[in-house]
Amino acid sequence: xPLKIRKRDDPWKWGALVVFLGAxxxxxxxxxxxxxxxxxxxxxxxxxxxxxxxxNLWALEGALLKAIPLFLCSxxxxxxxxxxxxxxxxxxxxxxxxxxxxxxALLFPDLPGIILLPLMFVMAFLFGGxxxxxxxxxxxxxxxxxxxxxxxxxxxxxxxxxxxVFGVWKDPASFGxxxxxxxxxxxxxxxxxxxxxxxxxxxxxxxxxxxxAFMRYTRxxxxxxxxxxxxxxxxxxxxxxxxLVMLVMTLSGGFAGWAGCxxxxxxxxxxxxxxxxxxxxxxxxxxxxxxLEPLNxxxxxxxxxxxxVGVENLQLELQIPASFGVIMEGMILLxxxxxxxxxxxxxxxxxxx
Amino acid sequence: xxxxxxxxxxxxxxxxxxxxxxxxxEMMTEKxxxxxxxxxxxxxxxxxxxxxxxxxxxSPWLGFLAGGLGGMALSSLHGFVxxxxxxxxxxxxxxxxxxxxxxxxxxxxxxxxxSAPGFFPFDFPLLSxxxxxxxxxxxxxxxxxxxxxxxxxxxxxxxRTSLGMHVTATGEMPAAAAAAGLKPIALRYFAVTVGxxxxxxxxxxxxxxxxxxWSNGISGGRGWIAVALVIFAFWRPGRAVAGAYLFGGxxxxxxxxxxxxxxxxxxxxxxxxxxxxxxxxxxxxxxxKRIDAPAALxxxxxxxx
Numbered sequence: 001x002p003l004k005i006r007k008r009d010d011p012w013k014w015g016a017l018v019v020f021l022g023a024x025x026x027x028x029x030x031x032x033x034x035x036x037x038x039x040x041x042x043x044x045x046x047x048x049x050x051x052x053x054x055x056n057l058w059a060l061e062g063a064l065l066k067a068i069p070l071f072l073c074s075x076x077x078x079x080x081x082x083x084x085x086x087x088x089x090x091x092x093x094x095x096x097x098x099x100x101x102x103x104x105a106l107l108f109p110d111l112p113g114i115i116l117l118p119l120m121f122v123m124a125f126l127f128g129g130x131x132x133x134x135x136x137x138x139x140x141x142x143x144x145x146x147x148x149x150x151x152x153x154x155x156x157x158x159x160x161x162x163x164x165v166f167g168v169w170k171d172p173a174s175f176g177x178x179x180x181x182x183x184x185x186x187x188x189x190x191x192x193x194x195x196x197x198x199x200x201x202x203x204x205x206x207x208x209x210x211x212x213a214f215m216r217y218t219r220x221x222x223x224x225x226x227x228x229x230x231x232x233x234x235x236x237x238x239x240x241x242x243x244l245v246m247l248v249m250t251l252s253g254g255f256a257g258w259a260g261c262x263x264x265x266x267x268x269x270x271x272x273x274x275x276x277x278x279x280x281x282x283x284x285x286x287x288x289x290x291x292l293e294p295l296n297x298x299x300x301x302x303x304x305x306x307x308x309v310g311v312e313n314l315q316l317e318l319q320i321p322a323s324f325g326v327i328m329e330g331m332i333l334l335x336x337x338x339x340x341x342x343x344x345x346x347x348x349x350x351x352x353x
Numbered sequence: 354x355x356x357x358x359x360x361x362x363x364x365x366x367x368x369x370x371x372x373x374x375x376x377x378x379e380m381m382t383e384k385x386x387x388x389x390x391x392x393x394x395x396x397x398x399x400x401x402x403x404x405x406x407x408x409x410x411x412s413p414w415l416g417f418l419a420g421g422l423g424g425m426a427l428s429s430l431h432g433f434v435x436x437x438x439x440x441x442x443x444x445x446x447x448x449x450x451x452x453x454x455x456x457x458x459x460x461x462x463x464x465x466x467x468s469a470p471g472f473f474p475f476d477f478p479l480l481s482x483x484x485x486x487x488x489x490x491x492x493x494x495x496x497x498x499x500x501x502x503x504x505x506x507x508x509x510x511x512x513r514t515s516l517g518m519h520v521t522a523t524g525e526m527p528a529a530a531a532a533a534g535l536k537p538i539a540l541r542y543f544a545v546t547v548g549x550x551x552x553x554x555x556x557x558x559x560x561x562x563x564x565x566x567w568s569n570g571i572s573g574g575r576g577w578i579a580v581a582l583v584i585f586a587f588w589r590p591g592r593a594v595a596g597a598y599l600f601g602g603x604x605x606x607x608x609x610x611x612x613x614x615x616x617x618x619x620x621x622x623x624x625x626x627x628x629x630x631x632x633x634x635x636x637x638x639x640x641x642k643r644i645d646a647p648a649a650l651x652x653x654x655x656x657x658x
Binding site: 324 | 434438454577618656
């Protein structure tokens with residue numbers, strides 16, 4: 001039965017959701033096969049994964065905790081991707097944000113939280129934003145491909161972080177471990193009540209709503225939306241494309257920088273290499289799965305954060321390597337990309353005339 | 354001076370070779386109009402495939418072939434997503450890197466520290482006798498000698514064969530190519546898979562002729578350097594050779610400096626290749642030769658109807 005490709009006349013209403021769920025199921029099936037290939041019981045593995053992700057309150061708290069940095073990074077990735085600026089440097093901008101925040105925390109250990117925390121957030125934004133401004137500048141002035149430059153800056157940022165915690169910032173009392181001294185209480189974002197979740201989640205909500213309002217109600221936000229159609233449309237609408245690119249990249253890096261600040265302050269309470277667990281790369285997966293929409297990003301960050309927590313459980317109970325989660329992320333993204341074909345096209349039986 | 358420089362240049366060739374394979378592979382892919390950002394993932398997985406096959410069969414040659422085929426398999430996944438399903442090439446390539454690197458860690462974890470039969474240096478008959486040149490270029494393993502031939506074949510393929518010209522046409526103007534009776538879809542698949550095979554050979558080199566021991570994160574950013582070098586090389590094989598050896602040189606130099614035990618912090622030294630990558634792109638932009646990029650690079654071919 002020969003098939004024929006035809007463009008859809010109307011968009012497929014629930015298509016995006018169907019494709020997403022389909023991709024999730026497909027990736028779970030393949031992951032089960034991978035587990036079976038390692039001599040584990042695939043169904044048990046998937047059950048342990050589910051239990052670890054959503055099984056109890058502890059798991060949900062863990063997922064919320066991890067969703068916070070993912071959400072911030074992913075918001076940054078999404079505003080850049082919307083303009084067709086391929087910022088894949090969230091990982092490095094996240095590191096720089098953490099460095100900026102740590103600098104403040106170490107410089108003014110005696111300040112009260114109400115002054116020190118805002119200072120850390122400002123510095124994290126500036127550092128992360130600067131790290132993203134470099135590739136934007138290079139792209140505009142010297143036509144350097146931003147995919148490569150942002151990625152190279154990731155490697156450089158991680159090495160810079162290593163340099164600091166192995167060297168000048170190393171805690172003399174750490175018995176040689178590469179880490180800064182523990183932050184004073186003024187530099188730590190407090191927890192909400194008795195839970196493990198911290199006030200960074202409120203910060204996320206404010207940033208998310210703020211960005212949404214900015215995009216919707218300001219002229220600059222409108223220009224950003226319009227220039228997403230490409231530089232030619234932007235020029236036609238007399239929009240200062242170059243300035244917008246630099247603005248968007250700085251914002252994008254600043255958001256990732258905030259994520260680095262939140263994670264260092266609230267979760268680790270110090271700067272150490274274990275900060276870098278690939279949130280910046282997962283954020284790209286999140287942004288694309290969410291079709292670059294802020295509200296979807298909130299859901300997708302939670303989902304992929306839950307997956308990470310579930311994989312930790314899998315690691316603990318069945319000794320599955322942590323990279324299992326990375327494989328799933330890659331697979332879900334690839335399947336969604338392939339499946340999005342059906343949003344614009346459909347296959348039909350070829351009619352013989 | 355020479356006693357320092359000749360071993361350094363020889364080490365340059367040794368560490369530039371995997372980058373050369375990968376750069377030519379990516380160049381092949383891009384010539385057909387498809388951007389493949391999965392090079393890092395493809396190199397990782399093919400390094401593992403090569404290592405595993407060589408370990409199991411005891412034949413490094415079979416391992417080398419397996420590396421190429423592994424690269425081909427992963428790239429055809431990218432091909433399917435982009436060429437057939439019209440997925441975004443940038444995002445698909447990133448997904449491929451995430452998947453490939455993850456899969457390599459997952460499957461390779463039990464081999465860490467093991468070694469498989471590999472390729473070892475020998476003096477190439479006659480040519481290794483040439484003073485200086487012989488010492489630098491002809492005292493390596495077989496895979497290095499093979500890499501000397503590939504840029505020439507690459508050049509010949511694109512300049513002198515009709516298939517090569519058809520691939521170029523697909524990368525420049527797929528619509529016109531289709532109007533001329535060519536099959537752009539098939540040609541793109543060809544470029545992506547053959548390119549993936551070459552990238553895979555680069556990965557195989559890492560585990561069979563460079564490290565000799567399996568370790569996690571074996572690719573170490575070489576895949577991304579290869580992507581950058583294609584731009585630096587203006588899509589020309591000759592410049593790819595120069596670029597690959599430039600990076601091989603920096604890596605060899607940095608290793609030597611570390612081995613000599615300087616006080617310079619190693620994390621700053623390790624930044625060198627990445628800084629140089631950005632610098633290389635700045636320099637190539639300076640000459641302002643944008644036109645050399647295949648015109649349809651990164652855009653998918655929409656089906657009719």
